[in-house]
Amino acid sequence: MKHKLLPLSETMHYILLALREPLHGYAVMQKIESMSEGSVSLAAGTLYGAIENLSKHGWIEPVGHSGRRKIYKITEEGSTILKMEQERLSHILSLYEEGDVNEEV
Amino acid sequence: MKKFNVFINIEKEEQWLNEQLQKGYRCTHINSLGLYTFEKTDQKYVMRLDYQEYLPKEKREEYIGIYEDFGWNYIKGSGLGIRYWQKEDDGQNEIFSDRQSQGNYYKRLMNYSLWFGMLCLVFSFMIYKDTRLYHAGLWDMNGALFWKALIFETPFVLLKLLPILMVGIFAGSYYKAYVKYSMLREKG
Incomplete structure (x- = not known):
C-alpha cells in the first residue's frame, strides 16, 4: 500500500521543498509564502502538525537550534520522496502537453 | 469580568469564548473548575482551542514556540489536553490552514471524546453495579410519605445518573467530530 502521506499534499510538498536548506518553523512559513507568491500561507497548527508528521516519518530532521527554535532540514529519505513526486508530476505535466498537441491537430 | 461555565464539547467552548470576546473582552485566565476571567479591551481578539494529549517538555516548548x-498567546493548557490560544484579530485567525491538519484535529477530538466517554462508562458501571437508583423501601411506602420520600430522593438519583448522561454527551461529541472528520477526508 502507498505511504499515507503520498501523494504529497500541497503543504507537505512546500515544506519539504523549503527544507532543502535548514530553517526553523516560522522561517519555513515565510519562505513558503514567498515561494508560492503569497498563495500558500500556513497556519501555526498546520505547520506544527506537518513538522511533527514529517520528522516522525524521518523525511526531515532537527539539525540544531536558533535560540529556542528548532532548526530542521530534509533527510536523504525525504529527498528520495521529492524525487519520486517530481517524476510523478512531470509525467502528469507531459500528459497536459500531449493534450495540447492533439488539440492543434 | 468572571464567568462560570462547564463544557464537554470543545467546539462549543470555543464558540462561547469567541462570543464573549466579540462583546469587547479578552480572556486573561481560565481555571480548571470552569472559571473564565475576562478583561475589557478596545482591541478585537479571537480564541482557538486545540487538543493535544500530553506533550513531553521539549515537544511542548516547540509546540508553544511555533x-x-x-x-x-498561550492562555492555558488544561490537564485534559485542551490548549487555549488567543490572538489579536488580524485576519489570519485560523490555526489550521489545510484539510489534512483540520482532519487530524477532528481525529484528536474523536479520541478525546472516546477516552472520556469510556472513563464515564466505567465509572457508571461501578456506580450502578450494586446500587438501585431509589431506596428499596420507597416502593413500600404509601400516600404522602411516599411522595415526600420520592421528592427527597430524586435529586440524588439525578446525581447518580450524571455519569451515564455524560457518556451520552461524549458519544454525541464523538459523533459530531466523526462527521466532520469524514467529510474532510472524502473531499481530500
Whole structure:
C-alpha cells in the first residue's frame, strides 16, 4: 500500500521543498509564502502538525537550534520522496502537453 | 469580568469564548473548575482551542514556540489536553490552514471524546453495579410519605445518573467530530 502521506499534499510538498536548506518553523512559513507568491500561507497548527508528521516519518530532521527554535532540514529519505513526486508530476505535466498537441491537430 | 461555565464539547467552548470576546473582552485566565476571567479591551481578539494529549517538555516548548511565532498567546493548557490560544484579530485567525491538519484535529477530538466517554462508562458501571437508583423501601411506602420520600430522593438519583448522561454527551461529541472528520477526508 502507498505511504499515507503520498501523494504529497500541497503543504507537505512546500515544506519539504523549503527544507532543502535548514530553517526553523516560522522561517519555513515565510519562505513558503514567498515561494508560492503569497498563495500558500500556513497556519501555526498546520505547520506544527506537518513538522511533527514529517520528522516522525524521518523525511526531515532537527539539525540544531536558533535560540529556542528548532532548526530542521530534509533527510536523504525525504529527498528520495521529492524525487519520486517530481517524476510523478512531470509525467502528469507531459500528459497536459500531449493534450495540447492533439488539440492543434 | 468572571464567568462560570462547564463544557464537554470543545467546539462549543470555543464558540462561547469567541462570543464573549466579540462583546469587547479578552480572556486573561481560565481555571480548571470552569472559571473564565475576562478583561475589557478596545482591541478585537479571537480564541482557538486545540487538543493535544500530553506533550513531553521539549515537544511542548516547540509546540508553544511555533504558535507564539505566529502571534498566538498561550492562555492555558488544561490537564485534559485542551490548549487555549488567543490572538489579536488580524485576519489570519485560523490555526489550521489545510484539510489534512483540520482532519487530524477532528481525529484528536474523536479520541478525546472516546477516552472520556469510556472513563464515564466505567465509572457508571461501578456506580450502578450494586446500587438501585431509589431506596428499596420507597416502593413500600404509601400516600404522602411516599411522595415526600420520592421528592427527597430524586435529586440524588439525578446525581447518580450524571455519569451515564455524560457518556451520552461524549458519544454525541464523538459523533459530531466523526462527521466532520469524514467529510474532510472524502473531499481530500
